[in-house]
Amino acid sequence: MTTLADVAKEAGVSVMSASNVLRGKPNVSASIRERVLAAATKLDYRANMAAKSLRSGRSGIIALCVPRLDMPFNAAFAAAATSAAEEHGVRVMVQQTLSDPERELEILRGATASLVDGTIVSAVGASAREIEDAASSHAVVLYDERIQNTQLDLISSPNQAGGRAAVEHLITKGCRRIAVLGTHSAPHGRAGADGQDLRWAGALSAAEDNPQVDLTPIPCAWDCEPAYAAMLSALAVGTPVDGIFAMTDSVALGAIRALSDRDLRCPEDVRIIGFDGIREGAISVPSLSTVDIGITQLARTAVDMLLTRIEAPASELPGRRFTPAYTLIERESSR
Amino acid sequence: MTTLADVAKEAGVSVMSASNVLRGKPNVSASIRERVLAAATKLDYRANMAAKSLRSGRSGIIALCVPRLDMPFNAAFAAAATSAAEEHGVRVMVQQTLSDPERELEILRGATASLVDGTIVSAVGASAREIEDAASSHAVVLYDERIQNTQLDLISSPNQAGGRAAVEHLITKGCRRIAVLGTHSAPHGRAGADGQDLRWAGALSAAEDNPQVDLTPIPCAWDCEPAYAAMLSALAVGTPVDGIFAMTDSVALGAIRALSDRDLRCPEDVRIIGFDGIREGAISVPSLSTVDIGITQLARTAVDMLLTRIEAPASELPGRRFTPAYTLIERESSR
Numbered sequence: 001m002t003t004l005a006d007v008a009k010e011a012g013v014s015v016m017s018a019s020n021v022l023r024g025k026p027n028v029s030a031s032i033r034e035r036v037l038a039a040a041t042k043l044d045y046r047a048n049m050a051a052k053s054l055r056s057g058r059s060g061i062i063a064l065c066v067p068r069l070d071m072p073f074n075a076a077f078a079a080a081a082t083s084a085a086e087e088h089g090v091r092v093m094v095q096q097t098l099s100d101p102e103r104e105l106e107i108l109r110g111a112t113a114s115l116v117d118g119t120i121v122s123a124v125g126a127s128a129r130e131i132e133d134a135a136s137s138h139a140v141v142l143y144d145e146r147i148q149n150t151q152l153d154l155i156s157s158p159n160q161a162g163g164r165a166a167v168e169h170l171i172t173k174g175c176r177r178i179a180v181l182g183t184h185s186a187p188h189g190r191a192g193a194d195g196q197d198l199r200w201a202g203a204l205s206a207a208e209d210n211p212q213v214d215l216t217p218i219p220c221a222w223d224c225e226p227a228y229a230a231m232l233s234a235l236a237v238g239t240p241v242d243g244i245f246a247m248t249d250s251v252a253l254g255a256i257r258a259l260s261d262r263d264l265r266c267p268e269d270v271r272i273i274g275f276d277g278i279r280e281g282a283i284s285v286p287s288l289s290t291v292d293i294g295i296t297q298l299a300r301t302a303v304d305m306l307l308t309r310i311e312a313p314a315s316e317l318p319g320r321r322f323t324p325a326y327t328l329i330e331r332e333s334s335r
Numbered sequence: 336m337t338t339l340a341d342v343a344k345e346a347g348v349s350v351m352s353a354s355n356v357l358r359g360k361p362n363v364s365a366s367i368r369e370r371v372l373a374a375a376t377k378l379d380y381r382a383n384m385a386a387k388s389l390r391s392g393r394s395g396i397i398a399l400c401v402p403r404l405d406m407p408f409n410a411a412f413a414a415a416a417t418s419a420a421e422e423h424g425v426r427v428m429v430q431q432t433l434s435d436p437e438r439e440l441e442i443l444r445g446a447t448a449s450l451v452d453g454t455i456v457s458a459v460g461a462s463a464r465e466i467e468d469a470a471s472s473h474a475v476v477l478y479d480e481r482i483q484n485t486q487l488d489l490i491s492s493p494n495q496a497g498g499r500a501a502v503e504h505l506i507t508k509g510c511r512r513i514a515v516l517g518t519h520s521a522p523h524g525r526a527g528a529d530g531q532d533l534r535w536a537g538a539l540s541a542a543e544d545n546p547q548v549d550l551t552p553i554p555c556a557w558d559c560e561p562a563y564a565a566m567l568s569a570l571a572v573g574t575p576v577d578g579i580f581a582m583t584d585s586v587a588l589g590a591i592r593a594l595s596d597r598d599l600r601c602p603e604d605v606r607i608i609g610f611d612g613i614r615e616g617a618i619s620v621p622s623l624s625t626v627d628i629g630i631t632q633l634a635r636t637a638v639d640m641l642l643t644r645i646e647a648p649a650s651e652l653p654g655r656r657f658t659p660a661y662t663l664i665e666r667e668s669s670r
């Protein structure tokens with residue numbers, strides 16, 4: 001599909017300039033207007049989605065709800081979604097929900113939804129049913145780790161497979177007493193489970209295939225400070241550990257800090273692997289091994305799904321499911 | 336001033352519930368409605384800004400433009416601004432501009448501005464004059480490191496004083512060959528300068544007072560990957576260095592990684608201090624000394640300034656200037 005970026009490149013102008021011309025904005029020079037229109041004609045740009053949106057009088061804005069703007073994973077997802085949407089001449093407005101169902105539903109019911117063409121809701125607190133009701137005819141893509149019975153478009157991380165791969169990696173490296181950092185207080189893997197349950201279930205399946213391995217769940221919220229505190233506590237009570245599967249990269253960075261406080265070397269004394277593939281993990285000391293789920297491509301997929309959904313109601317296009325592949329990246333922390 | 340959070344607390348409900356009641360949303364239970372209205376009356380909440388906004392038919396949404404959503408400083412600022420605004424029942428929509436003047440002006444001129452009550456524009460690419468023209472009657476607060484001749488409300492970081500304090504700290508610790516990482520290619524300190532120039536000017540003033548100190552500018556963009564690459568290059572050509580003032584904390588984290596690659600110990604071989612006070616610096620290995628400018632309070636101030644500005648046009652309230660104080664935090668990286 002021809003994107004606005006293609007038109008801009010062909011015309012030798014910025015994407016914003018191309019967007020301004022095609023949206024009929026004033027204050028564009030005649031020369032730029034001419035080049036953009038020529039490029040759009042040459043590439044048959046009018047046939048595509050952005051042009052359709054123009055004709056339908058849409059706002060050209062989509063919303064993205066993330067739990068916390070200051071979580072590196074959310075931040076990376078939001079930045080990548082913004083870049084992906086801009087290629088279609090669509091702007092992204094990002095809002096923070098703290099995974100609070102009330103905030104999520106308020107956004108979908110309230111003023112925000114009426115201002116935008118559709119919404120990507122990431123890491124959801126409300127149930128899919130509540131979101132379906134709140135969104136009604138509003139186009140929505142969910143990025144939700146929970147197993148959900150929904151007709152909405154749904155993106156999930158490769159939680160179980162990724163959790164298994166992480167622990168298998170540590171076992172291959174010789175780890176036998178493996179802590180899983182970031183579980184629920186009572187981890188389980190039954191249906192209806194969320195990301196914490198599913199990553200634990202994956203980890204558990206790897207351990208069950210390797211009876212020489214002890215697996216210890218260490219509960220904490222998925223952020224670096226709680227992970228740091230939880231890991232310090234676990235070390236203080238003498239939890240034996242030579243490997244840590246941290247359920248997110250932020251959790252892993254907190255664990256690395258805790259090891260440093262206790263003069264434990266990573267990877268010599270304790271190996272660590274995270275999950276997500278945030279860029280901070282490539283620059284940390286030690287650099288962080290991770291189950292990389294390709295955040296940039298994932299955000300791009302979410303935007304593409306939403307832009308398609310804006311054009312096609314559920315009656316024409318049934319709800320889709322997407323789970324990205326992962327790549328296990330070995331860096332210093334588990335060498 | 337009584338905030339929505341005060342009302343919610345008094346009523347024993349969430350801020351969102353209180354907001355829903357006061358905005359006349361349906362689907363609120365009679366009991367909650369009664370408690371919120373009683374609390375609002377008791378605290379004289381109607382007299383305040385949010386209530387005024389209600390009567391004036393505003394959207395209750397403000398926009399925040401940041402250069403990059405995935406920069407920890409921007410992310411922390413956005414998260415804190417969102418929390419601060421919510422206390423007034425106002426939602427924040429965050430957009431990424433890549434500091435591109437075209438994007439900034441598009442946001443201020445375009446659909447977004449008509450949807451929101453006002454906009455905080457952080458780390459500006461466009462000139463204040465261009466922004467004044469684009470915004471016209473739209474309420475705007477600039478967070479801009481450049482010295483600007485403008486009537487707009489303007490927030491700046493303590494660039495020069497903070498840069499000086501950082502280098503003085505390194506000198507006190509015994510550093511004599513100090514690299515300043517994150518300068519322009521040709522750093523200068525003249526009027527019209529931006530944050531890079533001003534932090535360099537502050538660093539230079541500290542060095543000039545200490546003639547035994549050599550100061551070397553190392554140019555790079557303000558992000559961890561370019562800082563990592565620039566620092567590696569500087570070390571490769573044998574730049575003598577026993578101290579680094581990194582112009583942002585993200586730059587500092589890149590420098591720490593570069594030292595690790597070259598088997599240089601921090602702080603034993605090279606001391607480092609950053610600038611900003613992002614939370615990632617408290618959890619890194621080594622933990623990062625920094626010129627902490629109080630991001631949370633800064634975001635709160637920006638929101639307060641904007642909410643006041645929405646109520647008061649320039650004719651009633653002249654443009655204000657604000658620069659936060661800083662706190663020098665010593666952690667492992669410069670001990």
